[in-house]
Amino acid sequence: MKRIFDTQLIGPFAAMVIVALIVALTTERFLNPGNLSNLSLQVSIVALIAIGSSIVIFAAGIDLSSGSMVALLTMILAQMLKFIGIPLVLALPLILFAGGLLGLLIGLITAYGRIPSFITTLAALIAFRGLALTFNNGSPIFSLDPALEPIFYGKLLGVPLPFFYLVFFYALAAFTMNFTKLGREIYAVGGNPAAAVLTGINVRKVQTTTFVIAGFMTAVGAILMSARLNSGSPNYGQTLELQAIAAAVVGGASLAGGRGNILATLMGAMTIVIVQNGLNLNAAPSSVQNIVLGLIILLAVGIDMWRAEVSALMARVFGRASPGKTSAVKKEA
Amino acid sequence: MTRAAPLWEFVDISKAYPGVLANDKVCIKLMPGSIHGLLGENGCGKSTMIKTLSGVQQPDSGQILHNGTPVTINDPQAARDFGIATVFQEFSIVPTLSVGENIFLGNMPRSRLGVIDWNKVHRDTARVLAEMDVDVSPDAITGTLSVGEQQLVEIAKAIAMDARMIILDEPTAALGEDEIERLHQLLRNMRSRGTAILYVSHRLDEVERIVDEVTILRNGRVVRASGETEINVGEIVSAMVGEDIGEHYPKERNATEDAVLEASGLATNAGVIDASLTLHQGEVLGLGGVLGSGRTEIARALFGTDELTAGQLTLRGKPVRFRREIDAIRAGLALVPENRKFDGLFFNFRASGNITAAGLGGLARFGVLNLRTEEQATHDLIRDLEISSQAEEKTVNFLSGGNQQKIVIARWLFSDSDILILDEPTQGIDIGAKIAVYRLINKLTRAGKSIILISSDHDELLAMSDRIAIVQHGAIKRTVDAANLTHNDLVRASAEAHQTEPTEVFA
Numbered sequence: 117m118k119r120i121f122d123t124q125l126i127g128p129f130a131a132m133v134i135v136a137l138i139v140a141l142t143t144e145r146f147l148n149p150g151n152l153s154n155l156s157l158q159v160s161i162v163a164l165i166a167i168g169s170s171i172v173i174f175a176a177g178i179d180l181s182s183g184s185m186v187a188l189l190t191m192i193l194a195q196m197l198k199f200i201g202i203p204l205v206l207a208l209p210l211i212l213f214a215g216g217l218l219g220l221l222i223g224l225i226t227a228y229g230r231i232p233s234f235i236t237t238l239a240a241l242i243a244f245r246g247l248a249l250t251f252n253n254g255s256p257i258f259s260l261d262p263a264l265e266p267i268f269y270g271k272l273l274g275v276p277l278p279f280f281y282l283v284f285f286y287a288l289a290a291f292t293m294n295f296t297k298l299g300r301e302i303y304a305v306g307g308n309p310a311a312a313v314l315t316g317i318n319v320r321k322v323q324t325t326t327f328v329i330a331g332f333m334t335a336v337g338a339i340l341m342s343a344r345l346n347s348g349s350p351n352y353g354q355t356l357e358l359q360a361i362a363a364a365v366v367g368g369a370s371l372a373g374g375r376g377n378i379l380a381t382l383m384g385a386m387t388i389v390i391v392q393n394g395l396n397l398n399a400a401p402s403s404v405q406n407i408v409l410g411l412i413i414l415l416a417v418g419i420d421m422w423r424a425e426v427s428a429l430m431a432r433v434f435g436r437a438s439p440g441k442t443s444a445v446k447k448e449a
Numbered sequence: 450m451t452r453a454a455p456l457w458e459f460v461d462i463s464k465a466y467p468g469v470l471a472n473d474k475v476c477i478k479l480m481p482g483s484i485h486g487l488l489g490e491n492g493c494g495k496s497t498m499i500k501t502l503s504g505v506q507q508p509d510s511g512q513i514l515h516n517g518t519p520v521t522i523n524d525p526q527a528a529r530d531f532g533i534a535t536v537f538q539e540f541s542i543v544p545t546l547s548v549g550e551n552i553f554l555g556n557m558p559r560s561r562l563g564v565i566d567w568n569k570v571h572r573d574t575a576r577v578l579a580e581m582d583v584d585v586s587p588d589a590i591t592g593t594l595s596v597g598e599q600q601l602v603e604i605a606k607a608i609a610m611d612a613r614m615i616i617l618d619e620p621t622a623a624l625g626e627d628e629i630e631r632l633h634q635l636l637r638n639m640r641s642r643g644t645a646i647l648y649v650s651h652r653l654d655e656v657e658r659i660v661d662e663v664t665i666l667r668n669g670r671v672v673r674a675s676g677e678t679e680i681n682v683g684e685i686v687s688a689m690v691g692e693d694i695g696e697h698y699p700k701e702r703n704a705t706e707d708a709v710l711e712a713s714g715l716a717t718n719a720g721v722i723d724a725s726l727t728l729h730q731g732e733v734l735g736l737g738g739v740l741g742s743g744r745t746e747i748a749r750a751l752f753g754t755d756e757l758t759a760g761q762l763t764l765r766g767k768p769v770r771f772r773r774e775i776d777a778i779r780a781g782l783a784l785v786p787e788n789r790k791f792d793g794l795f796f797n798f799r800a801s802g803n804i805t806a807a808g809l810g811g812l813a814r815f816g817v818l819n820l821r822t823e824e825q826a827t828h829d830l831i832r833d834l835e836i837s838s839q840a841e842e843k844t845v846n847f848l849s850g851g852n853q854q855k856i857v858i859a860r861w862l863f864s865d866s867d868i869l870i871l872d873e874p875t876q877g878i879d880i881g882a883k884i885a886v887y888r889l890i891n892k893l894t895r896a897g898k899s900i901i902l903i904s905s906d907h908d909e910l911l912a913m914s915d916r917i918a919i920v921q922h923g924a925i926k927r928t929v930d931a932a933n934l935t936h937n938d939l940v941r942a943s944a945e946a947h948q949t950e951p952t953e954v955f956a
Contacts, residue, residue: 311793
């Protein structure tokens with residue numbers, strides 16, 4: 117257990133708590149039970165997609181396609197439910213499969229076609245959005261299925277269902293990354309692909325697998341998105357890929373690959389959503405929200421880059437009065 | 450010989466880092482027209498001295514005298530103004546720029562209009578290169594040159610700025626034998642023109658050849674000062690390590706008659722033309738040859754990295770075919786690559802992740818790793834190979850080169866390989882760590898494992914190999930008992946290719 121809850125979690129956790137405190141102190145309605153429940157619903161989609169984005173980043177790739185893939189998959193789902201008449205119980209697994217398949221396609225082109233993932237997923241970002249527009253003449257499809265909404269709004273023992281999805285998928289992802297051969301190979305490929313080849317790791321297969329995981333998790337997010345709005349739309353999921361990547365980065369994942377903790381991504385996602393929520397409650401326009409999101413990403417990477425300076429500063433400011441804080445920072449460095 | 454006044458003199462220079470006294474009252478005199486060797490194990494304070502002299506950092510106490518006058522070297526620019534040029538181990542050239550641009554980088558000659566005077570850049574570069582007897586075009590893109598030529602460009606920078614004092618940190622780590630000779634000739638020319646040269650190297654054989662006087666550091670202190678030490682490898686080694694280490698090359702002969710790996714007529718598209726060899730159980734088979742002769746490529750061919758276009762591999766009498774690395778690894782082969790930083794280590798992992806990387810299959814059940822077994826195995830290997838115990842807690846970038854190399858070797862012990870290909874296993878590690886690697890080689894062969902050793906250090910190759918295969922132009926010309934070869938034979942055998950080449954052209 118020492119490994120999952122390692123020092124990599126301290127920074128993102130502290131960031132999340134600080135942000136939550138600031139928002140709670142400045143915004144009256146933040147701590148209302150209704151708002152908190154809303155918050156967990158809000159975080160669920162980006163946090164689930166961020167699992168895939170993070171795993172791709174751990175293997176030194178990047179996935180820019182998830183937002184557009186969400187739009188495409190909600191349109192396919194809507195098409196199946198509304199016009200083809202495929203029952204929900206069959207349509208959902210098909211969407212998950214389709215997500216995995218799209219991820220596989222991206223992975224194969226990236227790993228075996230030797231095209232940087234930044235380019236393949238940028239191409240996918242543009243093409244998937246276009247593909248989504250080919251359904252229903254580019255118009256959203258509404259009122260899909262009455263059984264769809266409870267997937268997002270349903271509760272178990274009074275707790276919203278998305279909470280359970282988060283627990284399930286994050287537990288699975290944390291287990292995979294920390295305790296399985298695949299997880300270790302993903303970190304190895306991200307850390308040093310040349311060395312991974314020479315130790316017999318099938319680097320291309322591992323890279324491809326990360327995109328399959330990302331595609332699958334995007335499909336999970338797409339289903340929740342459809343359920344939340346009981347519709348499919350080619351406009352859904354815009355900038356979702358950037359929020360998911362931001363969650364990983366705020367969680368301390370290195371874009372160079374090899375370093376990062378999946379549970380920290382969850383905290384990163386929560387940090388971002390809390391900030392957005394705070395701005396929403398204070399009626400800040402979306403332009404301001406985007407500016408703030410940009411600054412958060414910059415700050416998160418900055419803190420990572422300036423670690424030595426930050427810990428020296430902490431040591432000077434806090435001195436010997438609080439050795440706990442400085443040593444925590446040092447351990448992380 | 451009358452001793453002239455020293456160009457530079459360190460008087461009682463001390464420098465402390467948190468927890469370490471890196472330089473403890475170091476005194477050194479650097480004479481014009483003299484090549485001064487600076488030796489010592491990693492962490493002895495050599496780098497600290499170089500940094501002080503090149504203005505990268507300031508000493509805590511002590512004096513630096515320039516022609517007898519106390520001076521301070523505030524920053525690298527000040528060092529340059531004093532005529533000090535430093536050629537660091539890690540190149541500081543820009544691979545996408547031309548040779549001329551690199552040589553004058555940061556100091557581009559300008560015409561009256563303030564634009565770069567390209568004619569002058571070209572002319573001056575050509576002059577410096579001609580002076581150095583280096584046949585490289587000033588307009589060549591530096592990244593396309595061989596590593597050796599890039600190193601010479603680095604030195605050309607020092608000459609172009611008319612340095613009175615040049616510091617070379619491990620200048621030959623990436624060079625082949627003939628390139629080393631060329632560099633040495635260049636240094637001798639500079640010496641005769643009165644330049645002071647500070648030469649840092651781990652390669653004692655070449656120190657013996659080139660250096661006029663030696664200063665040896667241990668734990669931040671000068672243990673042998675200039676003029677005190679005869680340039681004698683045995684004495685230098687014991688002064689550096691601080692104990693009489695006995696045999697510098699503790700070779701054990703464990704070779705048997707049983708052939709484990711046979712290669713006949715191997716060829717690849719990567720430059721192997723005709724490689725045949727037989728490796729016996731418990732044997733160390735050395736591959737000798739110049740840089741670029743195809744030794745590393747033969748290793749890659751054996752390991753399944755490069756596809757074979759011809760030839761046959763036989764493992765314990767059975768023909769085998771390795772389509773990729775994992776096939777070779779499963780068959781018991783291991784490759785410790787030449788460049789451990791780029792091809793060997795995972796800097797994001799602690800020792801455990803590095804050690805088990807090639808043996809994850811044995812650690813996993815239904816894909817789930819047994820982390821307790823991993824920690825235990827790592828702990829045992831760290832103890833057995835005497836790796837710093839810090840490796841258990843910290844990622845491997847914190848470790849010394851010797852410890853890092855042992856970790857890469859430990860990886861193949863964990864995966865239970867019995868044929869190890871070691872490509873330049875002691876490059877850039879200090880003498881104590883080298884001897885540890887030699888002892889490890891003995892331990893492995895004693896346990897019945899077989900080793901293919903690639904090394905550019907001729908003394909090491911001769912001493913540690915049972916037999917040596919001479920590699921030229923991607924082909925193994927012949928294999929001889931190491932005992933029947935001398936250093937000179939090996940140099941000549943390696944160089945033969947270069948002498949025969951022109952005659953072929955003119956024939």
